Amino acid sequence: MHRNSLLGKNNASEYIEFNIRSQDLFFETQDERWILYPIIENSSVAGIVAAILRKDETEVEFRQLDPDGENYRNIILPFSAAYMKARLETTKNAKGSGCGFEWLPECGIQEVIITVPSPPKGPQPPTTPFNPPSGCSRFQNCLNPDPGGGGGGLPQLQLNPCAKIAKIGRSGDTKEFFKNLKGKTTGTDIEHGFLLNENDSGIGGVPVQGQPGGAGIDFNVTSPVDGFIHSHYTGLLSIFSPEDILTIANLYNNGMIKDMNSFIMGVVTASGTQYIIVIDDPVKFGAFASNVMAGGQLDQAMIEAYSVLYNNIFQIKPQNPVNTNENNFVKYLESNNTGLKVLKGDETFSNWALLSKNSNGNIVPQNCP
Numbered sequence: 373m374h375r376n377s378l379l380g381k382n383n384a385s386e387y388i389e390f391n392i393r394s395q396d397l398f399f400e401t402q403d404e405r406w407i408l409y410p411i412i413e414n415s416s417v418a419g420i421v422a423a424i425l426r427k428d429e430t431e432v433e434f435r436q437l438d439p440d441g442e443n444y445r446n447i448i449l450p451f452s453a454a455y456m457k458a459r460l461e462t463t464k465n466a467k468g469s470g471c472g473f474e475w476l477p478e479c480g481i482q483e484v485i486i487t488v489p490s491p492p493k494g495p496q497p498p499t500t501p502f503n504p505p506s507g508c509s510r511f512q513n514c515l516n517p518d519p520g521g522g523g524g525g526l527p528q529l530q531l532n533p534c535a536k537i538a539k540i541g542r543s544g545d546t547k548e549f550f551k552n553l554k555g556k557t558t559g560t561d562i563e564h565g566f567l568l569n570e571n572d573s574g575i576g577g578v579p580v581q582g583q584p585g586g587a588g589i590d591f592n593v594t595s596p597v598d599g600f601i602h603s604h605y606t607g608l609l610s611i612f613s614p615e616d617i618l619t620i621a622n623l624y625n626n627g628m629i630k631d632m633n634s635f636i637m638g639v640v641t642a643s644g645t646q647y648i649i650v651i652d653d654p655v656k657f658g659a660f661a662s663n664v665m666a667g668g669q670l671d672q673a674m675i676e677a678y679s680v681l682y683n684n685i686f687q688i689k690p691q692n693p694v695n696t697n698e699n700n701f702v703k704y705l706e707s708n709n710t711g712l713k714v715l716k717g718d719e720t721f722s723n724w725a726l727l728s729k730n731s732n733g734n735i736v737p738q739n740c741p
Contacts, residue, residue: 386413388421390684392454395487410451411436415459417452420444423685432685432707450487531633533713533726534740536650539634540568540598541715542724545575550640550721553603557642561585565602567593568636588615596630597623601638609690610643611697614682617710620649621661632657643694646717648724656711699735702727715740 394408404426411419420437437444540546549566556564562584566577575598582589587608600619604610620629620637629635629651637649651657682688686704688697698716705712706729715724716737725737 386411386418388412389455390680392451392458393684408437408447408451410448410455412455417448417455420448420451425685533650533652533715534724536634536652537636537648537715537724537740540570540575541636541638541648541650542722543575545577546599546601546636546638547721549575549577549601550638550646550717553601553640554646554719557603557605557640560605561607563587563589563603563605563608565589565591565600567591567597568599568601569630570598587613593623593628596628598630598634599636599638601636601640604639604641604643606642607690608641609688609697610641610645610692610694611647611688611701612637612639612649612714614679616649617712618664620651620712621664624657624661644719645694646719646721648715648717649712650715651711652713653711656709658711660708660710660712695735698727702729702735 388409389412390409392410394406397406397408398404404424407423407425409421409423410417411421413419419439422435422437424433424435426433437447546568549568553564553566556562563582563586565580567580569576569578580589580591580602589602600623602616604613616637616639623629624632632651632654635651638647640646682704686700686707688700688704692700702714705714713726713728715726717724723739725739727735727737730736
């Protein structure tokens with residue numbers, strides 16, 4: 373029996389095929405952008421779901437198109453044709469490569485963009501709310517999830533993001549660790565990193581590294597840490613990856629963040645960029661971390677599903693220009709109510725600026741004092 377290579381779903385279960393999508397759709401009375409995706413069930417297109425981005429693309433909602441709506445048949449037919457064509461082509465091209473047969477995983481479908489008959493500035497088609505089987509609420513890509521809950525045990529003092537990097541992120545020791553990692557972003561296919569902890573003499577760093585050709589670093593900690601910084605080599609993202617965000621959530625859920633007012637996650641990339649993430653709102657972040665780590669486990673299925681939404685909805689990709697990934701990443705953090713903020717550093721790691729939206733919705737750096 374085939375398995376969907378992206379979401380790990382059995383073909384008897386429905387899932388969204390994010391690699392096949394419509395052109396961007398805009399409607400007359402709404403400040404929002406629609407992208408249509410097919411719902412796959414039993415190896416065929418069973419429906420159409422709309423990912424609706426609004427409020428400068430800081431909110432995302434999924435709604436399923438009504439099969440009785442006008443033009444529905446004219447919309448679903450090109451999706452069905454595109455899906456069947458993609459399956460045939462990928463299976464044919466992959467014979468002998470370990471996919472595409474009944475006892476092997478399904479071959480991955482390359483991205484296909486099709487034009488559907490829904491004219492710009494036209495009326496919205498009828499829809500109903502839809503939670504993707506991959507877990508819309510679980511991955512916090514739905515419309516403004518309410519973090520709820522209380523702040524019991526969380527820090528009462530709220531510092532601004534620039535103040536939160538002063539203790540660990542801007543220390544002289546951390547700067548040297550960053551410089552060390554900068555020299556390991558090219559000429560290698562291994563991620564390197566340091567686990568940071570404050571001690572009597574300053575900030576200590578325990579070196580860790582990933583596997584050759586791998587994206588990510590597996591490490592174990594037995595006591596809370598002050599931070600974690602790492603490198604992205606050539607070919608990886610110019611900004612934080614989905615695994616980086618899940619790592620922060622994993623540390624939090626296991627009680628391994630020493631102080632949320634000063635904890636940092638840092639990255640240095642082969643694109644010449646350097647960033648720090650801080651926990652700006654502990655209550656929001658606590659709710660976000662609990663949701664994305666449903667069940668308390670960080671498994672490969674979660675990482676893969678999260679990556680699909682990260683790449684296809686928010687369009688954060690290795691081939692993008694640096695500023696595109698920055699803009700989309702800030703929108704991602706805000707729309708998912710992560711409670712996280714990102715700061716960008718200069719090449720000396722001495723000057724940092726908070727990336728935030730201005731009144732026009734553009735991402736601008738605000739220099740830290």
